[in-house]
Amino acid sequence: MTSTIEPLSGTVEQTEVAARADAFVAELSEWLRIPSISADPDHHGDVARSAEWLAATLRRDGWPTVEVWSDTAALPAVYAHWPAADPAAPTVLVYGHHDVQPADLDDGWSFAPFDPQVVGEELRGRGASDDKGHIAMVLLGVRAHLAATGASAPAVSLKLLVEGEEESGSAHLAEVLAAHGDALACDEIVVTDTGMVDRETPTVCCGMRGLVDLEVVYRGASVDLHSGQFGGAVPNPVTELARLVATFHDEDGHIAVPGFYDDVREPTAEERAAWAALPFDEPAWLAGSAAGAMATSGEAGWSTYERLWARPTAEVNGLHGGYAGPGHKTIVPHSATLKMTFRLVDHQDPARIKALLERYVADRVPAGIDAEVSTGGPGVPPLICDLDSDLVASIREAMGIALGAEVLPAREGGSGPEALLTEALGAPLAFLGVMLPGDRIHAPDERAVLPLLLRGAESVAHLWRLLAARGRRP
Numbered sequence: 001m002t003s004t005i006e007p008l009s010g011t012v013e014q015t016e017v018a019a020r021a022d023a024f025v026a027e028l029s030e031w032l033r034i035p036s037i038s039a040d041p042d043h044h045g046d047v048a049r050s051a052e053w054l055a056a057t058l059r060r061d062g063w064p065t066v067e068v069w070s071d072t073a074a075l076p077a078v079y080a081h082w083p084a085a086d087p088a089a090p091t092v093l094v095y096g097h098h099d100v101q102p103a104d105l106d107d108g109w110s111f112a113p114f115d116p117q118v119v120g121e122e123l124r125g126r127g128a129s130d131d132k133g134h135i136a137m138v139l140l141g142v143r144a145h146l147a148a149t150g151a152s153a154p155a156v157s158l159k160l161l162v163e164g165e166e167e168s169g170s171a172h173l174a175e176v177l178a179a180h181g182d183a184l185a186c187d188e189i190v191v192t193d194t195g196m197v198d199r200e201t202p203t204v205c206c207g208m209r210g211l212v213d214l215e216v217v218y219r220g221a222s223v224d225l226h227s228g229q230f231g232g233a234v235p236n237p238v239t240e241l242a243r244l245v246a247t248f249h250d251e252d253g254h255i256a257v258p259g260f261y262d263d264v265r266e267p268t269a270e271e272r273a274a275w276a277a278l279p280f281d282e283p284a285w286l287a288g289s290a291a292g293a294m295a296t297s298g299e300a301g302w303s304t305y306e307r308l309w310a311r312p313t314a315e316v317n318g319l320h321g322g323y324a325g326p327g328h329k330t331i332v333p334h335s336a337t338l339k340m341t342f343r344l345v346d347h348q349d350p351a352r353i354k355a356l357l358e359r360y361v362a363d364r365v366p367a368g369i370d371a372e373v374s375t376g377g378p379g380v381p382p383l384i385c386d387l388d389s390d391l392v393a394s395i396r397e398a399m400g401i402a403l404g405a406e407v408l409p410a411r412e413g414g415s416g417p418e419a420l421l422t423e424a425l426g427a428p429l430a431f432l433g434v435m436l437p438g439d440r441i442h443a444p445d446e447r448a449v450l451p452l453l454l455r456g457a458e459s460v461a462h463l464w465r466l467l468a469a470r471g472r473r474p
């Protein structure tokens with residue numbers, strides 16, 4: 001397999017990864033044939049098979065402790081532990097997931113999603129990138145690390161937690177972490193479920209946004225009323241809810257909820273400078289990643305990357321009420337429903353934001369309207385990595401060696417279980433992954449770029465060595 005990204009590092013780790021490349025593709029393809037769709041109960045047997053497949057592979061690799069955990073309400077998760085020979089070496093937990101998003105030919109795939117194929121330098125199939133490809137990348141990195149060092153144990157104590165229901169929102173991850181806190185105890189956490197902004201510009205994700213839900217139902221009369229007999233004389237719940245929606249932003253795109261920005265910590269000058277240096281082709285981004293969106297828009301004074309990574313949002317997901325079928329129906333609707341999600345940034349607290357939103361809506365209920373407000377579960381806190389930590393520095397150095405370029409800090413706009421992991425385990429967390437925006441994760445025709453996955457495996461192989469060296473410093 002040849003790579004179009006030059007130059008190769010020429011390190012022993014790179015040679016050891018390259019020697020295993022063909023076997024890696026065959027092995028990953030076998031795993032991708034198991035449709036481990038956590039969202040679909042009909043596929044829960046496949047999620048269990050996928051966990052057993054991974055456990056068997058880890059045992060073959062020589063991991064001394066390998067367990068499939070199915071003792072909680074969670075779908076089977078895989079745990080493994082390989083202690084370092086040096087008891088003073090740090091313990092690093094790698095987190096990822098082996099379940100995948102649903103995929104069906106009818107969704108618009110141009111090939112069978114669970115019949116993986118190599119086309120050119122791509123491995124195509126559901127899970128090729130997110131996240132089986134990235135877990136396989138870690139396994140390969142560990143093999144290359146051991147081969148390169150000639151040791152029978154890794155330079156750091158390694159633990160793996162590969163969840164079986166991340167794509168279903170990690171609904172029982174807190175339960176798993178509580179039940180197995182002792183086994184999972186670690187000094188540092190590395191998350192593989194992540195990527196780079198672009199193939200030519202190596203980046204490392206250093207933060208994810210948090211998330212809070214809001215649902216508001218406005219009710220007027222007990223049934224829809226005749227718009228001729230009653231229209232203009234009673235409140236219209238749809239009109240009133242539209243008025244509320246319009247108050248969430250001011251003309252500059254700032255969120256108008258009092259106190260909303262109180263705890264927001266802006267990115268550092270170093271991060272803003274690094275983001276400004278990242279290439280961003282706006283027309284290509286609009287036409288490609290943003291699926292034909294016609295213009296960028298958002299909060300005044302911030303770039304698109306800053307809006308996505310470091311600014312909170314108030315997004316209307318749905319606004320429903322009344323009649324929208326064929327022809328017309330002359331009514332005053334009896335109710336209207338609003339669903340919104342708010343992405344949170346450093347250092348916003350979901351519980352505090354939920355309280356602000358509930359009060360904001362309660363203070364604005366118009367006369368003649370009954371309002372029901374809910375903010376769902378506990379929400380997801382944002383997670384920001386410490387750019388000055390040994391962990392982030394080691395990941396940037398490891399990826400830099402393998403990818404042959406400086407690795408710039410970036411972030412992702414989405415939300416995941418990272419804050420839960422770092423809080424439950426009391427350890428700092430960072431990301432290492434080589435997914436690309438063009439990998440079409442969660443979409444039809446998912447693929448992974450194989451030369452990049454191999455560079456990722458090489459990064460992993462360097463990382464254990466670098467972390468062990470840093471961890472032993474006085």
Ligand SMILES: [Zn+2]
Pocket residue numbers: 097130131166193
């Ligand atoms: Zn994922």
